[in-house]
Amino acid sequence: MKERILENEYWYGTCVKYGLKMPFDAESECVLDFRSNETPNQAMPFLVSSKGRFLWRKSGFQITFQKGEMEFPDDVILKAGFGNLKSAYLSAMKEYFPFHQITPSKALFNKVIYNTWIEFTFYQNQKDILEYAKSILDSGMPAGVLMIDDGWAEYYGDWKFHSGKFPDAKEMIDSLHEMGFEVMVWMCPYITPDTVAYREAVKRDILIKRPDGEAYIAKWWNGYSAVLDMSNPMAQDWLSEQLHELQEIGVNGFKFDGGDSLYYREDNVTYEKLSPDEHSNLWARYGEQFEFNEFRVSFGAGGYGLLQRLCDKDHSWGDNGIASLIPDILLQGLTGHPFGCPDMIGGGEYVNFQEAAKNNLDQELFIRHCEIACLMPAIQFSAAPFRVLSEENFKRILKSLEYRKQYLDIICHFTDLAAVTGEPVIRYMSYEYPEESVEKVIDQFMIGDRLLVAPIYQKGCAGREVYIPRGKWKNGNETIVSKGEKLYYESLPGCPLVFEKI
Numbered sequence: 001m002k003e004r005i006l007e008n009e010y011w012y013g014t015c016v017k018y019g020l021k022m023p024f025d026a027e028s029e030c031v032l033d034f035r036s037n038e039t040p041n042q043a044m045p046f047l048v049s050s051k052g053r054f055l056w057r058k059s060g061f062q063i064t065f066q067k068g069e070m071e072f073p074d075d076v077i078l079k080a081g082f083g084n085l086k087s088a089y090l091s092a093m094k095e096y097f098p099f100h101q102i103t104p105s106k107a108l109f110n111k112v113i114y115n116t117w118i119e120f121t122f123y124q125n126q127k128d129i130l131e132y133a134k135s136i137l138d139s140g141m142p143a144g145v146l147m148i149d150d151g152w153a154e155y156y157g158d159w160k161f162h163s164g165k166f167p168d169a170k171e172m173i174d175s176l177h178e179m180g181f182e183v184m185v186w187m188c189p190y191i192t193p194d195t196v197a198y199r200e201a202v203k204r205d206i207l208i209k210r211p212d213g214e215a216y217i218a219k220w221w222n223g224y225s226a227v228l229d230m231s232n233p234m235a236q237d238w239l240s241e242q243l244h245e246l247q248e249i250g251v252n253g254f255k256f257d258g259g260d261s262l263y264y265r266e267d268n269v270t271y272e273k274l275s276p277d278e279h280s281n282l283w284a285r286y287g288e289q290f291e292f293n294e295f296r297v298s299f300g301a302g303g304y305g306l307l308q309r310l311c312d313k314d315h316s317w318g319d320n321g322i323a324s325l326i327p328d329i330l331l332q333g334l335t336g337h338p339f340g341c342p343d344m345i346g347g348g349e350y351v352n353f354q355e356a357a358k359n360n361l362d363q364e365l366f367i368r369h370c371e372i373a374c375l376m377p378a379i380q381f382s383a384a385p386f387r388v389l390s391e392e393n394f395k396r397i398l399k400s401l402e403y404r405k406q407y408l409d410i411i412c413h414f415t416d417l418a419a420v421t422g423e424p425v426i427r428y429m430s431y432e433y434p435e436e437s438v439e440k441v442i443d444q445f446m447i448g449d450r451l452l453v454a455p456i457y458q459k460g461c462a463g464r465e466v467y468i469p470r471g472k473w474k475n476g477n478e479t480i481v482s483k484g485e486k487l488y489y490e491s492l493p494g495c496p497l498v499f500e501k502i
Helices: 016-021 085-096 126-139 169-179 196-204 233-248 276-287 322-334 350-358 363-373 391-421
Strands: 002-004 011-015 030-033 043-049 054-056 062-066 069-071 077-079 112-115 144-148 153-155 158-161 182-187 217-220 223-227 253-256 292-295 445-447 451-454 463-468 471-475 478-482 485-490 497-501
Touching: 011 016, 011 322, 016 322, 043 085, 054 085, 077 085, 112 126, 126 144, 126 169, 158 233, 169 182, 182 292, 196 233, 253 276, 276 292, 322 363, 322 445, 363 391, 391 445, 451 463, 463 497, 478 485
Parallel strands: 112 144, 144 182, 182 253, 253 292
Antiparallel strands: 002 069, 011 043, 030 062, 043 054, 054 077, 062 069, 153 158, 217 223, 445 451, 451 497, 463 485, 471 478, 471 497
């Protein structure tokens, strides 16, 4: 099917990783192929336009933008007549991905998240984790949610604390709780072959199989593993038994990693016949039962009560680094994922992060990343800022955390509201101001309909231009009466530019 793009019509949607590509218009020349989600982040089979139209199909599809037209499969649903971006989004959401009206734990938003990955990578252990938690408090940073990342278990599929690395896991968790931390642990749907857990899973027939009946072994970023068949209720029960045992010793919840569509195959033999995207969706649906959860990748999970983190970003100013944070979080919200977290501050790609640390870490980038994250729904550290930054620059991190405290009630109000209304927390300017020419503004954002936030994300800049919509706004002690215009503002390091609608 071919459909003409309307005059001054702008389209947004599909894969969150495409945030910097947004929006598409009559001048766009590209092909988006998301018949299966090949990206490491969230995806929805959905596009929505500033002229009140939307496209939807339950499964992913390919769409071509060329010569002022869109071409897409005939079975893609096209609906029109909703007037603007907001109305079209709300209509599509209510019909095709209504919200489950639950949110992840409020602690994920009103507390700071700390992840142990950059500090310890695969070498997680009780002694270092307790010292890390204590050093957080000693530095003046607040207690929060502590995520113990990959490397804590004996092996994949046997979700017990490694007895050598964690001589008394319960005592560690109790100590962390006493310090004021909630505790989450990393996990995945993969099982290390040639282990007791693998042999038990084979015996129970709860693994994905190849067409020849042998266990399917997936190649993923950590090597080769068997894959749990989450379409089998017995597989879910087997996993739940292990997770509930962890909860009994005090674990509050889980960071659900893996489950990427690209690690499944169309010819996989499973309890229910599912596509790779449907397997990915099933992993997300399973994790929603846990109040403390985090997901990096999903398909069709718009409306779910999940904390959805952006994929690991480079420690860079480029398109896969800090420049993509705002565009990607904006697209999360408009594809039904309002409970967003903009990756670990400084960048989650641990290899290039370690290389950067050896060659003089870019402290300015670290600070600017924190400025962006501090007014997002969730904020997450991994590299300890008090370790990698100078004393002066660490004070700027503390300043950003003070900014977050100042606006936290507003952020939490809109995260609570999102579960009920389905509206994004972090919103495009064109979502809130359809009558103004702001469709291409993707480097600033609204928090609900209250706050306009314009962080600095370019190296060496002391200020930036900000589009201020028509009306009265307050920036600190200054009142601005805008006619709908771009104005230049400077800000101190650690202090993102914030304008409150009055």
